[in-house]
Amino acid sequence: AQTVTQSQPEMSVQEAETVTLSCTYDTSENNYYLFWYKQPPSRQMILVIRQEAYKQQNATENRFSVNFQKAAKSFSLKISDSQLGDTAMYFCASWGSGGGADGLTFGKGTHLIIQP
């Protein structure tokens, strides 16, 4: 079984600032992946960034980067130079390859608001 916890229901920052969204997880899988998805009001889930658990190097995608602390089971998302278009719900998710069902396990999400 997997669980994902996001403890920040909502965050608000000024445009161009840096913001960090927190996520902790628990899994019994040895091989797993972690994801951050963005969901704007259009409801389309958009993959922001992905981390393979066996890779020690933190993943980066342009202004988005993660801080993956495997021992602490922590997976935070840092958004640099935030833009108005970053306003959305952000979901942390985990996936394990233990066989059987392999749907994503999502947290409850963080509503990020970028203020002009």
Added chain:
Amino acid sequence: EAGVAQSPRYKIIEKRQSVAFWCNPISGHATLYWYQQILGQGPKLLIQFQNNGVVDDSQLPKDRFSAERLKGVDSTLKIQPAKLEDSAVYLCASSPRRRDGEQFFGPGTRLTVL
């Protein structure tokens, strides 16, 4: 490459009525998922198909929900009869492989049950 298509985008029904949602995954994607996203929560897996077979439907309320994926391509999710607590966004996702969790989501269907 065309994305995952879903229809309708919105649906409003009375409780005890029936409703059906349609999903067309990305071409060539063997795995298809249906998720339910209740307001204020993350998506929850309802059912997973591999080609036209069910991999897991343990979270599907089978007394009222049913799903099928004929010919391993399109899928339909049906609710009959609907309850107030079924109000949610229903997301369809597809995946080209089952070794890294990468899934592509459709725009979802927002269901309101009155």
